[in-house]
Amino acid sequence: MNMNNREIALKNLSAQEFTLWEMHLYLDTHPDDLRFVERYNKNKMKYSVMKNEFEEKYYYLTAESAEGVEWLKGPWPWENEECGC
Amino acid sequence: MFSYEKKLQYPVKIKNPNPLYAKIIISQYGGPDGELGASLRYLSQRFSMPYNELKGLLTDIGTEELGHLEMIGAIVYQLTKNLSEEEIKKSGFDAYFVDHTTGVYPAAASGVPFTAAYLQSKGDVITDLTEDLAAEQKARTTYDNILRLVDDPDVREPIKFLREREIVHFQRFGEGLRLATDKLDSQNFYAFNPSFDKNCNK
Numbered sequence: 348m349n350m351n352n353r354e355i356a357l358k359n360l361s362a363q364e365f366t367l368w369e370m371h372l373y374l375d376t377h378p379d380d381l382r383f384v385e386r387y388n389k390n391k392m393k394y395s396v397m398k399n400e401f402e403e404k405y406y407y408l409t410a411e412s413a414e415g416v417e418w419l420k421g422p423w424p425w426e427n428e429e430c431g432c
Numbered sequence: 433m434f435s436y437e438k439k440l441q442y443p444v445k446i447k448n449p450n451p452l453y454a455k456i457i458i459s460q461y462g463g464p465d466g467e468l469g470a471s472l473r474y475l476s477q478r479f480s481m482p483y484n485e486l487k488g489l490l491t492d493i494g495t496e497e498l499g500h501l502e503m504i505g506a507i508v509y510q511l512t513k514n515l516s517e518e519e520i521k522k523s524g525f526d527a528y529f530v531d532h533t534t535g536v537y538p539a540a541a542s543g544v545p546f547t548a549a550y551l552q553s554k555g556d557v558i559t560d561l562t563e564d565l566a567a568e569q570k571a572r573t574t575y576d577n578i579l580r581l582v583d584d585p586d587v588r589e590p591i592k593f594l595r596e597r598e599i600v601h602f603q604r605f606g607e608g609l610r611l612a613t614d615k616l617d618s619q620n621f622y623a624f625n626p627s628f629d630k631n632c633n634k
Contacts, residue, residue, distance in 0.1 A: 407438070
């Protein structure tokens with residue numbers, strides 16, 4: 348899979364978000380694991396920084412943070428520039 | 433409420449369209465063990481879940497399944513881009529094409545449209561979680577079957593990611609079932625239904 352800079356940045360951001368999400372699910376069934384909560388919070392800070400960097404450089408990711416032209420700007424997640432779709 | 437994030441959980445970038453693959457993979461969009469059924473199952477069952485851990489778990493996994501539905505939609509969309517009429521006829525995609533062109537429609541690979549009969553919301557914590565465990569395994573088998581039939585690494589990578597999620601969800605649901613039975617009468621888990629009966633927790 349050939350990826351441009353934006354796609355690489357998005358993949359890194361998604362990987363960090365995935366780490367967080369996986370920890371979040373674990374904590375649903377292990378809510379008393381406080382050491383794990385600490386690790387979760389560290390990862391969460393890292394994710395926030397990465398998300399801000401991505402949004403400043405490329406586009407906003409959530410409907411709450413953008414509207415009109417800013418929100419409508421592509422590519423949408425299912426689009427793939429390589430095949431012109 | 434729900435809010436949208438303009439990204440996929442795992443990237444989908446398919447170079448070569450392939451209508452035969454689309455015809456198979458659409459089953460995980462609207463087929464018997466697909467992602468639409470999964471999200472509706474968990475997001476519906478959560479209302480009658482008796483314990484906070486389980487309300488959280490079903491909300492979170494149900495939400496993740498909506499993200500998987502979007503990934504499958506993206507795979508089918510990219511696999512059916514820029515097709516010639518010849519390719520559509522040759523691949524057997526013509527049966528889908530005549531009804532939906534290249535729109536993404538929730539149906540099984542056999543063409544049967546999505547139905548809520550694929551899922552249950554029984555209002556009983558043990559019953560519902562046992563269904564959820566089975567559902568994750570059925571979806572895992574479907575992804576294994578897709579991987580037997582698909583060679584293109586651009587398609588296999590996101591499918592392999594989704595397959596792994598079924599295994600993780602199975603693990604979490606198993607822990608959820610254990611959490612539930614730990615709160616019940618160890619002599620008889622079925623003495624009462626904590627999703628329905630009042631004041632029954634030890």
